[in-house]
Amino acid sequence: MWVAIIVALVAIGSLVFHLYTPWWSTEIASNWGSMDTTIDITFWITGVAYILILMFMAMCIYRFQSKSKKRQNLENTNHKADYNPESKKLEVWLTVITAVGVAGLLAPGLYVWNDYVTVPEDAVEVEVMAKQWEWAFRYPGADGKLGLSDAKLINEDNPFGLHLDDPNAQDDILVSDGYDLHLQLGQPVTMLLRSLDVLHDFYVPQFRAKMDMVPGLVTYYWMTPTRTGEFDILCAELCGTSHYAMRGLVTVEGKDAYDAWMAEQETFAQTRADIKNKDDLIPKVAMNANAQETDTQTVTR
């Protein structure tokens, strides 16, 4: 009796918890509402199955619990149990119903997955580069093309490992601040993902999409931001001790704000020039400093 009630309570309690849970998906900020819909469909189909199975079991326990008082003594000469080893008809029906349910889950899933792997033609590219334990970003610049990169070329002056002589690389815009990724509202974007050291995963819960970043590969996903605001970037693939602290920030904004921010950024060619100038400047600065020192000495005297 009590066991049957508790089994039923597990079913009902789970359902009530699901309906009134304070913990649910964050408000979506991308075009992947279809993922949320697929989750809802899955909840309906599997939820009905779960409640039915548990309730059937509770009913069995209630109706067919042995009346014998001694709990452990199973000797029972007056057969209460039914003998009916197989029912082909029942088993075929159950197979068919389950198969239909599974097809009902799979069909919308594969349909949306087809969208997920099919990048629209008007999508722009943005590169996310991960390393332990920070993010960096690269935009293709005016020509819309990202320059070639190679991990072997990475050094202090070329943190993204770009081919210095690749014309497409010259106008690339490099953002080393992991909290400074900007995306334009309503503009489909392909996130090209690469890693310098270990596996990472570019994860913004509000975008729903995610993909691992693998050293030696460029992976990708696409999405369209549909809501302005600032969203946390997390790493979703264990990447070492400070995995939990590998954070960043993405800002989704309208076209004007986005263009204004973009206009402030330096291109790769400009940064290279700055570095070159800085190298040239060092002796001069040193000389000036010496001069100043002499001046000071004069004043003191």
Added chain:
Amino acid sequence: MVDITPEKIENVGPAEVPEADLYHAHSWWTKYVFSQDAKVIAVQYGCTAVAIGLVGLVLSWLMRLQLGFPESFSFISPELYLQFVTMHGMIMVIYLLTALFLGGFGNYLIPLMVGARDMVFPYVNMLSYWIYLVAVLVLCASFFVTGGPTGAGWTLYPPQAILTGTPGGAGWGIVLMLVSLSLFIIGFTMGGLNYVVTILQGRTRGMTLMRMPLTIWGIFTATVLALLAFPALFVSAIMMTLDSVLGTSFFMPAIVEFGEQLSYGGGSPVLFQHLFWFFGHPEVYIVALPAFGIVSDLLSIHARRHIFGYRMMVWAIVGIGALSFVVWAHHMYVSGMNPYFGFFFATTTLIIAVPTALKVYNWTLTLWRGDIHLTIPMLFAIAFIITFVNGGITGLFLGNVVVDVPLSDTMFVVAHFHMVMGVAPILVVFGAIYHWFPLMTGRMLNDAMGRFHFWVTFVGAYLIYFPMHYLGFVGVPRRYWSVDDTSFIPDSAADLNAFITVAALIVGFAQVVFIFNIIVSTFKGKLAERNPWKATSLEWQTDTVPPGHGNFGKELPVVYRWAYSFSVPGTKDDYVPQNIHPDDVKLVSSESNV
């Protein structure tokens, strides 16, 4: 008498083994320590697995303390936290569950249930245990080396597993883990070949394959899977050891670590994931199939009714086993593999739900019109169905490629696999121990302590893992030492985490009651009657209880029917053991019907 396939079997060896005495152990050492008796080896496997499992349990407490009360336990650093996570996972999956189901229950039950005197290669069987013990000791040693054990997560994904940014990555931690795994696989192969050959060649007269108890079918299929799947883990462990120690680049592409170019180049981290999950997914079923089999027998015996749809149950086990080799990449939907693989693996993964669902239906249909005795094994079996259905259903979320995208690497995944391959199989382990303890010791486990243990474990585990799924919907990532300063995670999530931690501590302490019950009952428990559950299978029909070396008396039993002749119409008792000659079955006499 309605028996399934009672034909005569010809062409079998003699049932009598006059030279059996030669094989009996003669000294204390060969009887209890370096024993070749599968039953002793089973107890050795079981005790070692439970001992290392308790280490895994304590590790889970430590990580739950950090998650539930992130401010309060300053000694748990991010490094230690990852080491707890990693060692907990590896211990529970490999060294506890795999070893306990196959090495423990497999060794104890296979020879007894198929009517054999022992495993066919007893000496190799003994070696299997001792190599397993060395593997466990090597694993434990990694706690004491410089840098500590590996903190790479139980999946040990390279490159991070062997780089300096991961605890134990550059030192001995990862190497000892890989060596321990290799040893485990060598030891397991020795045992596994034994289980398969014994089931195929060592069955007694009349024990056709389609008369075997489902326990044996589950263990048999799981062992075949393990023999085919573990080599993939073995080679990847060797290759990663070479990458780590000799600087080869099997899994290592060109890497810039903290601004410094490493000498690796050309390897593929995704290749490791394919190898790992080619082992890792069948591994789920290596744990689940023996549980499926055992729970089928528990339900049938304690509901006094045949298992419903026996042949379907057998084919479902075999079908699930076969399908489990073509679904591995559903662990890799967001790994960066070719995204078009998603279509194939989502389809195969959801197809596997059909035979699995049929098993669930047949378990519940076994209860239908049964004579259900709510003994402790039955309670655990019912709880298994609930938690397994729950975990199976969340598997339909994660297996359906596009639903997996937002949920992968979140607490949803953690909740899912704990429910389906942690809680559910362990509930079966408990049920099986309560069920077979009288056979192993001749005494009953204490009923009151058992019921306390059951209710706290089942209700507690459900309260731990059911709400945890919803943290995954929020987007809380797994393997995070801290989720402070994350704008989308509400403060209430911290309250839920604290609740889960408290529940985990309570469930953990309930296991102390269980261990206490085992120890006390072994020596002072109520003496069990022979065959206390009135079961039909051969292990309860031995001459002595507990069965001695050689299992059966002078003659091996002869099997006349399947193991599910419960409540057969026209018979006097509500069960007919497999080895009772059809002429000796007590029928309801015509006078008593008048």
